[in-house]
Amino acid sequence: MIDRDQVVHVARLARLELGEDEVGALAEELSSILDHVDRLLAVDTDGVEPTTHVVPLENVLRDDVPGEELTPEQALAPAPSVEDGAFLVPSPKTEG
Amino acid sequence: MTEGLPDDLEAVIGLEIHVQLSTETKMFCGCSLSFGDPPNTHTCPVCLAHPGVLPVPNRRAIEYAIQIALALGCEVAPRSIFHRKNYFYPDNPKAYQISQYDVPLASAGELANVRIHRAHLEEDAAKMVHIGESGRIQGSSGSLVDFNRAGTPLVEIVTEPDIRSASEAREWGQLLRETVRQLGVSDVNMEEGSLRCDANVSIRPRGSSELGTKTELKNMNSFRFLEKGITAELDRQAGLVASGERVVQETLHFDPGTGALHPLRSKEEAHDYRYLPEPDLVPLAPDSAMLEEARKSLPELPEAKAKRYRDELGIPEAPAELLSVRAELAGFLEAMLAAEPDLEPRVAANWLTGEFAAELRRKGDPDLSEVPVEAAALASLASMAQAKKISHGTAKDLLTRMVDDGIDPVAVVTEEDLGQLSDSSELEAIVEKVVEENPGPAEEVQAGNEKAIGALVGAVMKETGGRADGGEVNRILRQALGLG
Numbered sequence: 001m002i003d004r005d006q007v008v009h010v011a012r013l014a015r016l017e018l019g020e021d022e023v024g025a026l027a028e029e030l031s032s033i034l035d036h037v038d039r040l041l042a043v044d045t046d047g048v049e050p051t052t053h054v055v056p057l058e059n060v061l062r063d064d065v066p067g068e069e070l071t072p073e074q075a076l077a078p079a080p081s082v083e084d085g086a087f088l089v090p091s092p093k094t095e096g
Numbered sequence: 097m098t099e100g101l102p103d104d105l106e107a108v109i110g111l112e113i114h115v116q117l118s119t120e121t122k123m124f125c126g127c128s129l130s131f132g133d134p135p136n137t138h139t140c141p142v143c144l145a146h147p148g149v150l151p152v153p154n155r156r157a158i159e160y161a162i163q164i165a166l167a168l169g170c171e172v173a174p175r176s177i178f179h180r181k182n183y184f185y186p187d188n189p190k191a192y193q194i195s196q197y198d199v200p201l202a203s204a205g206e207l208a209n210v211r212i213h214r215a216h217l218e219e220d221a222a223k224m225v226h227i228g229e230s231g232r233i234q235g236s237s238g239s240l241v242d243f244n245r246a247g248t249p250l251v252e253i254v255t256e257p258d259i260r261s262a263s264e265a266r267e268w269g270q271l272l273r274e275t276v277r278q279l280g281v282s283d284v285n286m287e288e289g290s291l292r293c294d295a296n297v298s299i300r301p302r303g304s305s306e307l308g309t310k311t312e313l314k315n316m317n318s319f320r321f322l323e324k325g326i327t328a329e330l331d332r333q334a335g336l337v338a339s340g341e342r343v344v345q346e347t348l349h350f351d352p353g354t355g356a357l358h359p360l361r362s363k364e365e366a367h368d369y370r371y372l373p374e375p376d377l378v379p380l381a382p383d384s385a386m387l388e389e390a391r392k393s394l395p396e397l398p399e400a401k402a403k404r405y406r407d408e409l410g411i412p413e414a415p416a417e418l419l420s421v422r423a424e425l426a427g428f429l430e431a432m433l434a435a436e437p438d439l440e441p442r443v444a445a446n447w448l449t450g451e452f453a454a455e456l457r458r459k460g461d462p463d464l465s466e467v468p469v470e471a472a473a474l475a476s477l478a479s480m481a482q483a484k485k486i487s488h489g490t491a492k493d494l495l496t497r498m499v500d501d502g503i504d505p506v507a508v509v510t511e512e513d514l515g516q517l518s519d520s521s522e523l524e525a526i527v528e529k530v531v532e533e534n535p536g537p538a539e540e541v542q543a544g545n546e547k548a549i550g551a552l553v554g555a556v557m558k559e560t561g562g563r564a565d566g567g568e569v570n571r572i573l574r575q576a577l578g579l580g
Contacts, residue, residue: 088240
């Protein structure tokens with residue numbers, strides 16, 4: 001069971017603003033998802049290697065060779081605010 | 097030694113060290129690494145976290161990380177995976193850092209009696225400058241983000257809480273730094289942030305095996321500050337305990353200027369990072385060839401070097417330790433011994449770490465390459481002193497001239513006739529003359545004031561231009577004065 005406090009906590013971690021009614025609805029929905037996961041957990045997986053990737057590959061690496069870079073102008077072009085060649089963002093403190 | 101802690105308390109300290117690897121390019125993209133370049137001059141869609149991009153790990157970063165793992169005696173996981181560590185902060189616009197979680201690259205190592213819990217690979221965040229106040233977050237009205245650093249390969253090394261004092265933390269940190277430096281995989285420059293150190297600090301009753309509540313000291317930018325910061329934090333914790341209060345788990349910032357500790361706002365509450373396996377990266381499975389390659393590339397590391405210098409070369413503990421962490425000086429020592437096979441290692445080590453190091457300090461500790469002294473020349477000097485061909489005083493004077501002007505000590509000894517007076521009859525004649533010219537001190541000595549002999553020794557040394565051996569002068573003087 002997921003309670004309302006847990007929904008509020010997860011929403012905060014994900015920076016989601018939820019209305020009171022949404023919290024209740026999500027608590028129910030998330031609970032049912034976790035119930036489903038519980039059902040999956042009942043499967044006996046002893047000796048089965050956890051799947052971390054669906055493609056059976058290892059060590060896909062690249063050589064340490066410089067590639068193409070963006071110019072600062074290109075890099076900053078999509079930024080809403082720029083100052084001194086840097087992305088200007090609201091202070092994390094005031095943003096809370 | 098536990099600094100200011102009362103005897104019944106014991107410090108329990110663990111370190112977390114981030115090492116920036118000195119690869120050409122970033123961890124997951126081909127942008128060049130740089131320090132001090134104008135902001136946002138080394139970026140691409142991958143390190144700017146544009147939608148739809150895919151990371152590809154840097155082979156050399158992995159090789160370097162394996163070298164660190166082996167140098168720290170770690171087990172390298174046959175198969176490790178990358179995780180996403182989720183947090184919201186402008187230094188990482190993906191909203192997660194690619195790191196490793198439950199299967200790190202390396203674990204279960206040991207360096208100088210401190211166990212290594214784990215060492216894993218991850219990427220650095222962008223650099224932020226908070227407007228209004230440099231560095232600190234409080235009071236700023238906005239922040240500037242520079243992505244040159246974003247994606248720099250990092251190895252995070254986490255120790256077990258095996259360190260028992262602030263000074264031990266400093267010494268161990270320095271050993272770790274030298275070990276990594278000598279691997280050649282990082283600049284390990286703390287001021288530039290290529291090596292960063294956090295400390296987990298707690299106290300407990302001495303003899304207890306339980307762990308107390310710890311606090312975390314963040315981002316110490318020198319090992320001197322690390323020692324000071326830990327000392328201050330241990331004092332604070334001991335003070336709390338003494339007044340019946342409890343230590344609260346928190347993250348602290350140490351201000352080396354004022355010595356004060358401030359609680360730091362954490363990036364994300366309660367370290368709730370919601371790790372999940374990084375679906376964009378396949379597992380890392382170092383094969384035997386990679387491991388063998390890394391093993392072959394390991395130089396003799398400080399801990400092993402200090403042991404060899406002590407056990408095989410008979411160099412005393414202090415110079416052996418010092419040489420082991422100063423690769424340049426150690427290289428000099430080996431070159432000296434190669435140049436003068438009869439030079440005793442302990443004599444060479446003493447000259448290197450004593451008089452020569454003092455001369456270097458006088459010059460402001462330049463790189464050895466900037467000093468006009470070849471190892472062979474220093475070896476000749478030390479050999480002449482060892483064989484008593486020149487007096488210790490003469491050798492010191494010559495060394496100063498070698499460091500200042502690059503003179504050849506052997507040639508100068510011949511040219512200026514600085515060879516030690518080995519002819520006793522010549523020395524005896526000088527002693528006789530000095531005793532005659534200084535009847536006062538001579539009588540004092542004979543009357544039983546042995547200390548007065550110093551004035552006579554000085555006069556003889558002056559007469560010989562410092563070329564006489566002090567012990568020999570003493571012996572002949574005492575003979576001349578009838579003291580046996």
